[in-house]
Amino acid sequence: MTQADDDTLALHEAAAEWYLRRQDANWSDADETAFEAWLRADPRHGDALRALSRTWLDFSDVARPPLALDAAAQGSAAAEARDAGAGPNESTAPAWRTASPSTTRPPQAPASHTRPLPPRHARPRTRRPWYSLRSGSPRLAGALAAACLLLAAGGWFAYDNFPTYRLDVATAHGETRTLDLPDGSRIAVNMDTRLSVRLYPRRREVQLHQGEAWFQVAHAPQHPFVVASGENEVRVTGTVFDVRNLPARTTVQVREGRVEVRGPRDCGEPAVLTASQAINMGSNCARTPVYSVTTDMVGDWREGQLIFRRTPLEDVALDLARYLGKPVRIADARTRALPVSGFAATVRPQAFLESLPDLLPVRVARDADGGYRIDPAARP
Numbered sequence: 001m002t003q004a005d006d007d008t009l010a011l012h013e014a015a016a017e018w019y020l021r022r023q024d025a026n027w028s029d030a031d032e033t034a035f036e037a038w039l040r041a042d043p044r045h046g047d048a049l050r051a052l053s054r055t056w057l058d059f060s061d062v063a064r065p066p067l068a069l070d071a072a073a074q075g076s077a078a079a080e081a082r083d084a085g086a087g088p089n090e091s092t093a094p095a096w097r098t099a100s101p102s103t104t105r106p107p108q109a110p111a112s113h114t115r116p117l118p119p120r121h122a123r124p125r126t127r128r129p130w131y132s133l134r135s136g137s138p139r140l141a142g143a144l145a146a147a148c149l150l151l152a153a154g155g156w157f158a159y160d161n162f163p164t165y166r167l168d169v170a171t172a173h174g175e176t177r178t179l180d181l182p183d184g185s186r187i188a189v190n191m192d193t194r195l196s197v198r199l200y201p202r203r204r205e206v207q208l209h210q211g212e213a214w215f216q217v218a219h220a221p222q223h224p225f226v227v228a229s230g231e232n233e234v235r236v237t238g239t240v241f242d243v244r245n246l247p248a249r250t251t252v253q254v255r256e257g258r259v260e261v262r263g264p265r266d267c268g269e270p271a272v273l274t275a276s277q278a279i280n281m282g283s284n285c286a287r288t289p290v291y292s293v294t295t296d297m298v299g300d301w302r303e304g305q306l307i308f309r310r311t312p313l314e315d316v317a318l319d320l321a322r323y324l325g326k327p328v329r330i331a332d333a334r335t336r337a338l339p340v341s342g343f344a345a346t347v348r349p350q351a352f353l354e355s356l357p358d359l360l361p362v363r364v365a366r367d368a369d370g371g372y373r374i375d376p377a378a379r380p
Contacts, residue, residue, distance in 0.1 A: 163198040163200050164199055166196070166197065166198050167179065167196070168195075168197075169189055171190070172191065176190055176191055176302070185217045188213065189213050191322075192322065193211025204225040206227045206228070208243055211244075212242065212244040214298075219237060225238075227243050230250055231264050233261070234261050239255075239258060239259055240255040241253060241257070242299045251278065252281070253277075254273045260273075261273060261281060275295065306346060307343055308342050308344070310340070311340050312338070312339065313330065324349050324350060324371070328373075329372070332376050335362060340360065342359065
């Protein structure tokens, strides 16, 4: 258990102790002063106490299950009734056993069971409900244990799902950013990208809403790092990789380490990638086979260039269109599959696009909307 876990449990224990002490009839002005000082010391103290109060209030409507002590208590009550001359038909069962399920507070005990209280109590004694917090009540143990279990579970859930660090980032066209996270990880954010970072006590999560990001994840096996991109998820503990979230697919490329790429839950086993491997994940569980890339292709855009090594022209067109800010269209299926090798500067994507006829049997023309169209070259 970490120090943060210990601090959270200690906070809940202190809140429970103050809650119980305040129910005591001997609560004094000095106790109240100390209690107020404890509340002022940390805003979390009041939050923990209010959570405990809500839990305890909910317990007031819960019927207590039978306990082993009930049999002994019932026998003792029966003996008392015989000593007091109770009739053989009078019920000696505990009041909570005979109450209807909808009753939230048991009725008062019969007059023959009422005992005088010390003079400081002005009112007649009534049978306390099972959830009474008075010191010494035999009904306290079961209620307190159950309430503490619920409080601990609820507190742990809140603790484990409340981020200790959050960041939302959006980059404009032509803008890139580098993020240094508190855990030692680094994220390079490409242009036209939106992502959210959330660091929790036991896990690290990034939601890549659109665009592309390069990740250098600090090694922490007990704190997995998860990148969600559309329907897909990339899970690592420490590695270097790039994720691109396009409208029709997610592309993952690995430079160092090992990653798991998962589709939706019903899409079978995850794909496992190691260094110099990549995969394209589409919708409806579609995926390409794992394919090879060179390490300099992973996050190449960070150096201001795009590296293509026998990359299908369709993928090249998608990359160039992102930097152009205009569509690049290829109508012919055979042309889309042509392999391309070369380097394109991210600041001048049109120069590489217009040089394609020197590399491939294609024609490149401008469209009226400012985009480009790639067609097969005319046969001689």
